[in-house]
Amino acid sequence: MPSVNIExxxxxNIExxxxxxxxxxxxxxxxxxxxxIWDNAGFHTGAGVVxxxxxTLLPLPPYAPELNPVENLWHYLRSHYWSLRVYKDYEExxxxxxxxxxxxxLVAELVRxxxxxxxxxxxxxxxxx
Numbered sequence: 001m002p003s004v005n006i007e008x009x010x011x012x013n014i015e016x017x018x019x020x021x022x023x024x025x026x027x028x029x030x031x032x033x034x035x036x037i038w039d040n041a042g043f044h045t046g047a048g049v050v051x052x053x054x055x056t057l058l059p060l061p062p063y064a065p066e067l068n069p070v071e072n073l074w075h076y077l078r079s080h081y082w083s084l085r086v087y088k089d090y091e092e093x094x095x096x097x098x099x100x101x102x103x104x105x106l107v108a109e110l111v112r113x114x115x116x117x118x119x120x121x122x123x124x125x126x127x128x129x
Contacts, residue, residue, distance in 0.1 A: 013041075014046050014048040014049055017044060017049055018048070018049065018050045021049075021050065021051060021052055021055055022050075022052065024036075024052075024055060025052035025053075025054050025055055028054050028055075032054065033054050033055070033056060034054065034055045034056070035055075035056045035057075035058055036055060036056070036057055036058065037058050037060060037067075037068075038057045038058060038059050038060065039059075039060050039068060040059060040060065040062055044057075045059070066117070066119070069115040069116070069117040070115055072114050072115050072116075072117075073104070073105070073111065073114050073115055076104065076114045077100050077101070077104060080100075080104075081096070081099075081100035081103075081104070082096065082097070082100065
């Protein structure tokens with residue numbers, strides 16, 4: 001298995017996050033502010049993250065899968081594709097991840113169902129009493 005330097009991974013991801021934030025910032029109309037709900041991944045919160053002036057990052061609590069429905073997708077992939085398996089090597093593991101991702105994530109209705117969070121679908125009219 002190839003060696004992995006976690007500092008290299010985090011630096012790459014911070015560069016990617018900074019490029020993403022810069023692109024979002026650039027595409028906002030003058031006077032518009034974006035608020036992004038952000039999880040606490042290390043590369044989302046590291047010291048090297050540069051947040052443009054017209055973007056506010058709103059962090060999720062440390063463990064709140066009910067506020068981040070995509071967590072259900074990871075659970076689904078682990079339980080249906082990745083658990084209780086032994087992989088010959090890193091390449092086989094990586095291939096299994098790619099196959100599962102394609103089988104699940106390219107099926108919009110499946111993703112919609114797995115990530116459904118009806119408790120988040122409330123409109124402002126629903127909150128009136």
